Amino acid sequence: MTKTTRRSVLTAAAAMTAAGLTEAAPAAAQAGPKPIFPVPMVAIPIVGETQVFQVRRIYCIGRNYAAHAIERGSDPNREPPFFFQKPTDAIQNVAVGEVADHPYPSLTKNYHHEVELVAALKSGGTNIPADKALDHVYGYALGLDMTRRDLQNGMAAEKKPWEIGKSFDHAAVIGPIHPASKTGHFEKGAISLAINGTVKQSSDLSKMIWSVAEQIAKLSEAFELKAGDIIYSGTPENVGPVVKGDVLLCKLEGLPDMSIKIV
Numbered sequence: 001m002t003k004t005t006r007r008s009v010l011t012a013a014a015a016m017t018a019a020g021l022t023e024a025a026p027a028a029a030q031a032g033p034k035p036i037f038p039v040p041m042v043a044i045p046i047v048g049e050t051q052v053f054q055v056r057r058i059y060c061i062g063r064n065y066a067a068h069a070i071e072r073g074s075d076p077n078r079e080p081p082f083f084f085q086k087p088t089d090a091i092q093n094v095a096v097g098e099v100a101d102h103p104y105p106s107l108t109k110n111y112h113h114e115v116e117l118v119a120a121l122k123s124g125g126t127n128i129p130a131d132k133a134l135d136h137v138y139g140y141a142l143g144l145d146m147t148r149r150d151l152q153n154g155m156a157a158e159k160k161p162w163e164i165g166k167s168f169d170h171a172a173v174i175g176p177i178h179p180a181s182k183t184g185h186f187e188k189g190a191i192s193l194a195i196n197g198t199v200k201q202s203s204d205l206s207k208m209i210w211s212v213a214e215q216i217a218k219l220s221e222a223f224e225l226k227a228g229d230i231i232y233s234g235t236p237e238n239v240g241p242v243v244k245g246d247v248l249l250c251k252l253e254g255l256p257d258m259s260i261k262i263v
Contacts, residue, residue: 056228064234124225203236
């Protein structure tokens with residue numbers, strides 16, 4: 001085919017398309033590409049709802065209680081907030097009233113508990129003002145940021161990323177989400193964790209260095225937040241190790257308890 005003939009064919013095809021005279025594409029082609037294998041949706045149950053909260057991203061803030069920052073060797077008066085992420089499939093859902101089996105992970109001999117308030121977002125954006133940030137919160141849950149502390153510390157000592165200490169299977173334990181329309185927003189309230197009946201962590205949300213609203217505002221400076229994002233808002237002091245057989249009981253004033261057993 002000559003260049004002239006080819007140009008004529010293309011021109012005619014374009015004209016037919018504009019006039020709507022071309023044949024309809026097969027339905028499969030119109031539907032777009034399909035995945036070669038299905039990937040399960042990661043979701044968290046919502047109390048009182050048949051719908052679930054689909055998780056997009058998991059953000060966590062580090063050292064957000066002054067006493068915890070000090071026990072981790074940091075000065076909370078000088079340190080701006082910093083964040084890390086966990087993969088969405090690190091979620092382990094724990095039902096109200098359940099004592100869920102939680103597997104002790106591989107590679108570690110120093111596995112730590114960190115009890116936290118979790119905020120779940122229904123919307124987002126960039127550069128969100130702190131005084132508007134809570135408008136984006138759908139609800140709250142009780143969570144555990146489980147940590148392979150020896151791996152985290154080892155990587156930090158070598159000035160390497162310590163993702164291996166935070167981002168692994170079952171590392172993001174969480175109870176069901178409670179809509180903020182029913183609970184209100186959590187700016188204060190007792191939070192605690194006990195192991196086998198002995199209280200290890202005990203504090204109040206009012207002692208957070210950066211409030212949930214401020215965390216959302218700061219995160220939105222670095223990332224575009226969206227519906228489905230959840231934020232682990234930091235843990236109080238006295239984090240520590242767990243071993244197989246330990247039963248952890250997490251409490252947060254205003255929410256049902258959450259419990260797991262290390263197996």
